[in-house]
Amino acid sequence: MRFAGIDIGSRTIKLAVIENGELILSRKIVTSHDPLGTARELMADTVFDRITATGYGRYLIKGHLSCPVITEITAFVLGARFFSDSCGSILDIGGQDTKAISLDSRGDLCKFEMNDRCAAGTGRFLEVMATVLGFTLEEFSAAALSATRAEKINSMCTVFAESEVVSLISQGALRNEVALGIHKSIVSRSAGLLKRVAPTEIIFFAGGVALNDCVRILLENEMGRPVFVPPDPQIVGAIGAALSASEEV
Amino acid sequence: MTDYTQMWESLGLDIKTHDALLAGLGKAYTDIFLSQKNRPEGMKYFDFVMSEVHGLRIKELVDAKEQGRVIIGSYCVFVPEELVLAVDGVAVGLCAGAEFNFEGAETLLPRNTCSLIKSAFGFKLGKVCPYLESCDVIVGENTCDGKKKAYEIMGPLVKNLYIMDLPQTKSDMAKAVLKEEYRKFIEKLENVSGKKITVASLKKAVELVNAKRRAVKRLAAIRAADPAPISGLDSLLVNQVFFHDDPVRFTDAVNKLCDELEVRVKNHNGVFPKGTTRVVVSGCPMAVPNWKLPFLIESSYAVIVGEESCVGERGSRWLTEVKGNTVDELLDAITDRYFNIDCAVFTPNPSRLDYIKEMTKKLHAQGVIHYSLQFCQPYIMESGPVEKELEKSGIPTLRLETDYGMEDAGQLKTRIEAFGERLKKK
Numbered sequence: 296m297r298f299a300g301i302d303i304g305s306r307t308i309k310l311a312v313i314e315n316g317e318l319i320l321s322r323k324i325v326t327s328h329d330p331l332g333t334a335r336e337l338m339a340d341t342v343f344d345r346i347t348a349t350g351y352g353r354y355l356i357k358g359h360l361s362c363p364v365i366t367e368i369t370a371f372v373l374g375a376r377f378f379s380d381s382c383g384s385i386l387d388i389g390g391q392d393t394k395a396i397s398l399d400s401r402g403d404l405c406k407f408e409m410n411d412r413c414a415a416g417t418g419r420f421l422e423v424m425a426t427v428l429g430f431t432l433e434e435f436s437a438a439a440l441s442a443t444r445a446e447k448i449n450s451m452c453t454v455f456a457e458s459e460v461v462s463l464i465s466q467g468a469l470r471n472e473v474a475l476g477i478h479k480s481i482v483s484r485s486a487g488l489l490k491r492v493a494p495t496e497i498i499f500f501a502g503g504v505a506l507n508d509c510v511r512i513l514l515e516n517e518m519g520r521p522v523f524v525p526p527d528p529q530i531v532g533a534i535g536a537a538l539s540a541s542e543e544v
Numbered sequence: 545m546t547d548y549t550q551m552w553e554s555l556g557l558d559i560k561t562h563d564a565l566l567a568g569l570g571k572a573y574t575d576i577f578l579s580q581k582n583r584p585e586g587m588k589y590f591d592f593v594m595s596e597v598h599g600l601r602i603k604e605l606v607d608a609k610e611q612g613r614v615i616i617g618s619y620c621v622f623v624p625e626e627l628v629l630a631v632d633g634v635a636v637g638l639c640a641g642a643e644f645n646f647e648g649a650e651t652l653l654p655r656n657t658c659s660l661i662k663s664a665f666g667f668k669l670g671k672v673c674p675y676l677e678s679c680d681v682i683v684g685e686n687t688c689d690g691k692k693k694a695y696e697i698m699g700p701l702v703k704n705l706y707i708m709d710l711p712q713t714k715s716d717m718a719k720a721v722l723k724e725e726y727r728k729f730i731e732k733l734e735n736v737s738g739k740k741i742t743v744a745s746l747k748k749a750v751e752l753v754n755a756k757r758r759a760v761k762r763l764a765a766i767r768a769a770d771p772a773p774i775s776g777l778d779s780l781l782v783n784q785v786f787f788h789d790d791p792v793r794f795t796d797a798v799n800k801l802c803d804e805l806e807v808r809v810k811n812h813n814g815v816f817p818k819g820t821t822r823v824v825v826s827g828c829p830m831a832v833p834n835w836k837l838p839f840l841i842e843s844s845y846a847v848i849v850g851e852e853s854c855v856g857e858r859g860s861r862w863l864t865e866v867k868g869n870t871v872d873e874l875l876d877a878i879t880d881r882y883f884n885i886d887c888a889v890f891t892p893n894p895s896r897l898d899y900i901k902e903m904t905k906k907l908h909a910q911g912v913i914h915y916s917l918q919f920c921q922p923y924i925m926e927s928g929p930v931e932k933e934l935e936k937s938g939i940p941t942l943r944l945e946t947d948y949g950m951e952d953a954g955q956l957k958t959r960i961e962a963f964g965e966r967l968k969k970k
Binding site: 353365366367368369392404405406407409464 | 933952955958959961962965966969
């Protein structure tokens, strides 16, 4: 049987299909103003027996497919275990959420923390800051890695941090040093969540921000623990949803 | 429906704003309460009370005043209702559960003030609370720093604010302070009412309030059944109405509701299927119409089986012993009773944690959702150690911090659902 999982995130929609315990399809698309239409487009020619939805848009799909839903948190737990049996700590930084999750000895969800209401310190924050500095996302991470010192960014609020960055630039600060400062601020916030919830073991790093090398390296340094990024960190939630579909009886 | 406009005008309410408030309240009530399935028949009384919350009940207060009875408003479970009733007064809990006129409140208060305090000010400045406007005396109790300082600012806005100081530790000296405060409060009540508290009037008052508490304690105990015979939302509503309804009528209505619920339990008739995830909510009080969190929880496949809260068991679980042959001896018994209340303003406050554990066990809950109002320092500070201890004892705990606004509803729902998924795996 084929089990599908769809993860409707704030920035991208991800689809994964699993058959005989193997990932046979994974796709993603930018969410757009019409998440339902985009999700349909993404699934158009996909064949599956059962599907489970997750992500902030899970109820949107549920209303149209009458499929079960699970939260992103449980989806990430299941998805992370697909890649690593012994996974104990998960950090997911997506478009509008940051989540730190710990698993118990059986691999079930134990504790979790999420950022509060705003997009402070999430993927969206990085996107906005990259734009302010005139970088693409790839250039942004590379520039930060090339810096030898960092400008201190005090604000985690996207709006306040933007004015802070603009003001640093106008004072002649180096672009790559500002870039490093921004990466550091996002890492120190995520590390705070992780230390509260999941204080030991390898960190399984998922979500779009896990594609950013600078964040991964800084996180490893800050936590003093190895950080594992799966081959396609954005698809983890969709895989988790697909695995949940396979568990349904 | 009766037109109460004249009565509201005479109380000095801003009719237009008040109409808008009632319309919003009515809609929320319909969406949140009336949409629930298989509600107990006995909830009809509470539906009626809520539909007349600014109507008939206020008319009763106005009538009571005409008969020479005093109306005493308060914001806290430390203000003894027994003493008010002993001078034949009417005690009303003042509502502070709506995100109403926060812009107005923020002209006098810092923005990072908890919603409960802001709401109290919003109601006052917006002139929309007929309870507040009916009061002969408003009791401001010194609990948290926020309330303490807020009463200083409230003083000039209301006609008769009476400050009651409260201790913050559970020592003998602290108890003596509390008793002295209550003694002073008796003086105040006797002055405004022109009536003297006697042994007989005080005993009668204690018994009246005890009966009311016994009724809600009975309701609390019935909720141990699975399937849950009543929703957490409806139970919370009963605990909210506790604060402003006529005590005798209320007690009767709760007992009738309990009779019905006991039959439901016998027939395994519930509002949620047997085996539904069960949680205890612990933390800050939820004043009318603050139904946000229970609504989010119960629309996420879980049922609330108890509230460790001032609007809940912390407010009602102790009875006052009817002991003593003088007013002073009775006052000792009253002080003993109130001194038990384990509010987070006390340091240390171990009995609260013990009782959350006890509730979880006796109500067969799988986990605890700890609710702190944003900027409520005592409960937020206490939530960390409480969570740690509960987890250590094997009780999964979810800590939430929120206010009256709805903009974080999506995020809260995700957390609550994820917590539910965790509990199901257990």
